Amino acid sequence: MKAMVLHAIGRPLVLEDVPEPVVGPNDVKIRVKAIGVGLTVVHMIANPGQVTAYPRIPGHEVAGEIVALGSEVSGFTIGQRVTNHFYLTCGQCRYCRAGRETLCTAFKGYVGMACDGGYAEYMVLPARNFVPIPDGVSDIDAAVAADAIATPFHACTKEAQVQPGDNVLVFGAGGGVGIHVVQVAKASGARVIAVEIGETKLAGAQAAGADDLIDGSRGDIAKQVAALTGGRGVDSVIDVVGAKETLEASVTALAPGGRLVIVGVRPPAVFGDSSKFTLDATVVVRKGIEVRGSRYVTATEIAQTLELLRQKKVRAIVERTFPLDQAEAVHQLIRDNRLVGRVALVVD
Ligand SMILES: [Zn+2]
16 A cells, blocks of 8 residues: 655655555554644654654544454444544553543553554554544544544633633634634634734634634733733633743733643754743732643544534634645645644545
């Protein structure tokens, strides 16, 4: 089969003919139709320690059609359309059993890093990782939903606990994840204040439903938030950027009792800076604020996200699609931060 293969850390992917993956007793094999592409793959190629062995096929937000089932697999059928959860979890530990599977203590790594992923014609994963795609949701939309929309779903519902009437500030509101945070927060009934840099991304956030826009390159953001909220601040901040400047501005922008939800981080190997920031305990106590880390989603939350798409409460914003062999060009667009919304690769 055709696949885009990574041979060493930091190297360009190479289009190759490789053997089709073998189906174990508890696995499901799919013919890949679409793969969402975002910062996670770019991080993984640049950061030592995430890919466990080479050669490796990346790609972790994938949609396709089931072509083979392991001998022990039940609950799926040949021809069924599915997308996938991208953590290899045990299903047995206290966190898996408590519905917090992204904290799995027997975590085996990530799809596309600890095992081959979806930049290929076929992909095999444990059956537990697959989630059915409902009728009415396209392959491209489902692939993007598995990470770029499901992650905002978890951040808004579980971590920020957005309520109707809340004021929610979104840092990085025009990017692949942020633009979907705007939509999920709106679908939760919030008024959304979007922070981005540059006209194109601000326009993207507005088109996604943001009520108010702040250009992050122009002046004190917390001051602008205060002006937009009658001096009170926001009930929650969802920070997809995770830079020192955005995190510190977030804390200042929070209303008393507010929640800062951190979704994005900035690995030094990719960005040359870090996500360390200063947090004054006096402020945390005086304002009674919470700082929460939002780590991906459960498989159930992927199903809930797909249902939001089916109901058309949220739409996948996919700026462009590319053929599989253009993966490297797509990665460069992401590194250059030149995309509004998500991009996807399609496999013929
Ligand atoms: Zn576990």
